[in-house]
Amino acid sequence: MAGVAGRLARRWCSGALRSPLQVTRFPALQLHVCGPAMRASQKDFENAMNQVKLLKKDPGNEVKLKLYALYKQATEGPCNVPRPGVLDFINKAKWDAWHALGSLPKETARQNYVDLVSSLSASSESSGQVTPAADRKQPGSDALVVTSQDGITTITLNRPDKKNALTPQMYHDIMLALEAASKDDSAITVLTGNGDYYCSGNDLTNFTDIPPGEVEERARSGAVLLRDFVDCFIDFPKPLVAVVNGPAVGISVTLLGLFDVVYATDRATFHTPFSHLGQSPEGCSSYTFPKMMGPSKATEMLVFGKKLTAREACTQGLVTEVFPDSTFQKEVWVRLKAYSKLPPNAMRISKQVIRNREKEKLHAINAEESSILQERWLSDECMNAIVNFLSKKAKL
Numbered sequence: 001m002a003g004v005a006g007r008l009a010r011r012w013c014s015g016a017l018r019s020p021l022q023v024t025r026f027p028a029l030q031l032h033v034c035g036p037a038m039r040a041s042q043k044d045f046e047n048a049m050n051q052v053k054l055l056k057k058d059p060g061n062e063v064k065l066k067l068y069a070l071y072k073q074a075t076e077g078p079c080n081v082p083r084p085g086v087l088d089f090i091n092k093a094k095w096d097a098w099h100a101l102g103s104l105p106k107e108t109a110r111q112n113y114v115d116l117v118s119s120l121s122a123s124s125e126s127s128g129q130v131t132p133a134a135d136r137k138q139p140g141s142d143a144l145v146v147t148s149q150d151g152i153t154t155i156t157l158n159r160p161d162k163k164n165a166l167t168p169q170m171y172h173d174i175m176l177a178l179e180a181a182s183k184d185d186s187a188i189t190v191l192t193g194n195g196d197y198y199c200s201g202n203d204l205t206n207f208t209d210i211p212p213g214e215v216e217e218r219a220r221s222g223a224v225l226l227r228d229f230v231d232c233f234i235d236f237p238k239p240l241v242a243v244v245n246g247p248a249v250g251i252s253v254t255l256l257g258l259f260d261v262v263y264a265t266d267r268a269t270f271h272t273p274f275s276h277l278g279q280s281p282e283g284c285s286s287y288t289f290p291k292m293m294g295p296s297k298a299t300e301m302l303v304f305g306k307k308l309t310a311r312e313a314c315t316q317g318l319v320t321e322v323f324p325d326s327t328f329q330k331e332v333w334v335r336l337k338a339y340s341k342l343p344p345n346a347m348r349i350s351k352q353v354i355r356n357r358e359k360e361k362l363h364a365i366n367a368e369e370s371s372i373l374q375e376r377w378l379s380d381e382c383m384n385a386i387v388n389f390l391s392k393k394a395k396l
């Protein structure tokens, strides 16, 4: 798994590298740099780079310049490139900010960067503001963001312009993130979404652009990916919490049966429109849902596609607790931070005592559901539903 960890680290790093460089239209400024304190590790630095991407408030150009300068100093050392021309305002301001750090040691710059991000994260969290989706990431880039703080590793679906629909790359990246989280020193792992949706399920464009003659092979490899993906949730060894920040559709709903705790905003809805899509249940929901809510309520959801409100989902046992949207983030994170201070080994062992005796059964159900779905993907019912969605005739 060393390769996996390495790939993850490189990905986080390269994704994060873009963030400090997204500095736009700023005036020149005077930099204030704090003195050296504790030493931040490379991991702290990488985490901070990821956190920058999740700030709920735009920190403003002055702070972005500081971040940029500290980032450059931490990674490249003192500025010794020529100053951009007088009319190149943006790059000149960036150069000035970097150059102003003089010979500040790389380690100190790294620490100052981590401290600055930490203070920004704290003020952004306490403000309780929600950033409009359009202010966040570029479409298609950095679709998954992983951060670790206060004993909590948070995996954030970050494709808000597509309602956090899951691409094949995201399935792979979530598996890698879970693998890393299972081994890191956090006590709790959280999955959540950025923007107004938690997740709109499988990206339906995954079914497009398949060359003739490759449809069967795509269905086969899709079923393998699905099976591996769901297996990671079945096997995840630590408390796994879903922070459902908005509506959830398809596989993002079915997987909730494999989470240990599900907190939802009262704005969330839960929808599994499998029949509408010519598909069938996955994520072990054919077992977990009837067990949780009884076969009849499970049928309403999984067969008839009934959409539940957050309160209904809570009554059915799919959701642990519902919070008012206005205080959702604040209340949930305060609670999770408190839980994350509990002895991690005790929590891990207790989770396993609760979950382990069903693991084998869940793996078998997952295999069966994946192979049934493989057939469904080849059906006319499924093809027609996808074509309808893509031609905008059908919206759920």
Ligand SMILES: CCCCC/C=C/CC(=O)SCCNC(=O)CCNC(=O)[C@H](O)C(C)(C)COP(=O)(O)OP(=O)(O)OC[C@H]1O[C@@H](n2cnc3c(N)ncnc32)[C@H](O)[C@@H]1OP(=O)(O)O
Residues within 6 Å of the ligand: 161, 162, 163, 165, 166, 171, 200, 201, 202, 203, 204, 205, 222, 223, 225, 226, 249, 250, 251, 252, 273, 274, 277, 279, 282, 389, 394, 395, 396
């Ligand atoms: C390895 C393979 C595993 C496969 C596992 C199988 C899983 C099964 C499922 O998950 S089934 C569920 C599939 N999901 C859906 O059917 C949802 C489809 N989306 C919608 O019905 C709507 O988009 C909506 C209700 C989620 C939101 O509607 P709203 O009007 O609020 O927003 P838009 O429709 O304008 O959406 C904004 C843009 O996002 C794109 N988008 C949303 N969801 C998906 C999706 N699942 N797949 C692909 N694209 C999606 C939508 O097309 C808009 O894009 P545009 O701005 O380019 O038009």
